[in-house]
Amino acid sequence: MNQGTYPLAASMINQFNRLDQISNNLANVNTNGFKQDGLTETTFNHYLQRAQNEGFTPSKINTVTNNIPKIDAKFIDGEVGPIATTGNKLDFALEQADTFFKLQDSNGDIVYTRDGAFKNSDGFLVDSNGNNILNTDNAPIEIDDDVRAQIGVTQIPFSNLEKVGNNSFKLKDENEIALFDNNDGLIIEGAIEKSNVNSVTAMVELIDAHRRFDQSQKAIKTIDEINGTVIEKIGSNTK
Secondary structure: OOOOHHHHHHHHHHHHHHHHHHHHHHHOOOOOOOOOEEEEEEEOHHHHHHHHHOOOOOOHHHHHHOOOEEEEEEEEOOOOOOEEEOOOOOEEEEOOOOEEEEEEOOOOOEEEEOOOEOEEEOOEEEOOOOOEEEOOOOOEOEOOOOHHHHOOEEEOOHHHEEEEOOOEEEEOOOOOOEEOOOOOOOEEEOEEEOOOOOHHHHHHHHHHHHHHHHHHHHHHHHHHHHHHHHHHHHHHHOO
């Protein structure tokens, strides 16, 4: 295979991944508290250099295949979304970027969310999926005159979180979490944090990913046509 096709094919795969990520962000542009995903792109050179430093000697094929573009990392953009006032007493927004509400999912596990659009279900505070919102002691919250004071809030770096289920997160390391004794100064009552996805920016990124994919595809087609022409000429000269 022509060496030029390796980076082009890898670039096409990267754009597929970008398209999936951007499309998911756009699909959640109206999801309360949603945090968009991002991707970083680089080459294998970093890993190749590290291997060389550890005594590995790359062959020619190693050099070719490790010099192609790849998705280096996926990350969660923790920027706070716009805060919209609703006036609903069971709507709550978090002011700090790295703070979360605690809830118990259908499996009984404690997960975390920034979506504060809560509801009353048989006298208990729940999220839009019917999961119990928890207090500081991880117990369900009974609705009374001061619901706000009961809501448990935690502080977790986004690097220690993984997306799960419906707009929730789970911990990677249970040691990297801070628990607040109360939520004073952390919660805005009667307001909702909206998605931090900028639809205009996401559409521009979507168009860019499509164009990059198309460019790589056309380049591979051109290489294939050149190879065909060369083979034809060589064949005709050997007759």
